[in-house]
Amino acid sequence: MELLEETLKSIHEADKGAIKRAWERMDSLTKPIGSLGRLEEIAVKISGITGEVKNKINKKNTIIMCADNGVWEEGVSACPQELTATITDNYTKGVTGIGVLSKNVNADICVVDIGVNADFNNPKIINKKIAYGTKNMAKGPAMSREEAIKAIEVGIEITDELIKKGYDLLGTGEAGMCNTATSAAVISALGKIDSDLIVGKGSGLTEEGFLNKKNVIKKAIEINKPDASDPIDVLSKVGGFDIAGLCGCFLSAAKNRVPIVIDGIISCAAALCAYRLNSNVKNYMFPSHMSAEAGAKYVMDEIGLKPCLDMEMRLGEGTGCPLQFSIIEAALAIMNNMVTLTEASIEDSKFLVDIREK
Structure with a gap:
């Protein structure tokens, strides 16, 4: 704390x-x-x-927070939970979307296991695991308040260290099955907005699955009653370790006076949490693209930011960040x-x- x-x-x-x-x-x-x-x-x-x-920008890096979510057991994702671990490992091989796009603009990535439901034997993955995924938010709080604070501080520590190494332009990415569900819940709770207006389909849900996802998120908010005036309470009750970690990244970048880029909906949820904790964070944030997920526009409107791109992107991973890096460097030129x-x-x-x- x-x-x-x-x-x-x-x-x-x-x-x-x-x-x-x-x-x-x-x-x-x-x-x-x-x-x-x-x-x-x-x-x-x-x-x-x-x-x-x-x-002048000297070194660029997108921080990728990876974590699983207990709400997966409610069937709110069409993907197997094991996919989080596979994607996390693949990030280090440079073959994913964020890896390819980062190479294209001479940027690095930093892969962090903050809560994946698996163990890794990969030195390129930074082990900051708080737990093997959160608890099921549809049955109770996703994590304790102490765990939420610890996750935020992991983000601060990782970002502080990167800045000490000379990185002066940062991005935010993630991996985690069901994190569009947790992001929608966080944005809905903070904004006191009907979650049906915020929830998106995520990765390939059927109409039946989409309806279930809406119902599960609504149930999670009703059961946990997150306090909209307290971002940490919201994160602990309906958030994810990845969102909390990225929130810390935004806070550290602002503390160190370094620009940081917002990617998609998960990054948006984290940015909103950081903004609610200290509104001056806005001065250091640069949104990349308008996510196809419904909650992104609400976040941009509240913070008062406008994405540079609208390309119907919804992959996540931080893939909007390398594109925005190029725009920022063009502006400086x-x-x-x-x-x-x-x-x-x-x-x-x-x-x-x-x-x-x-």
């Missing part, structure tokens, strides 16, 4: 002075003001994080390498008016 409390106290607002200087440079570049849209906003937001107008009107020796006042008005 001490690490979590210290982290929350260490998260501050963006550097407003750096933001002002960044906008001054951005608006002086050889282009109509605002003509590069969201790329301009991203570059300036990075300045608010680092305190510098010009920034504009800030760093485009010349200003003065640097380009464009001094004709009529031309300046014309270019600004386009």
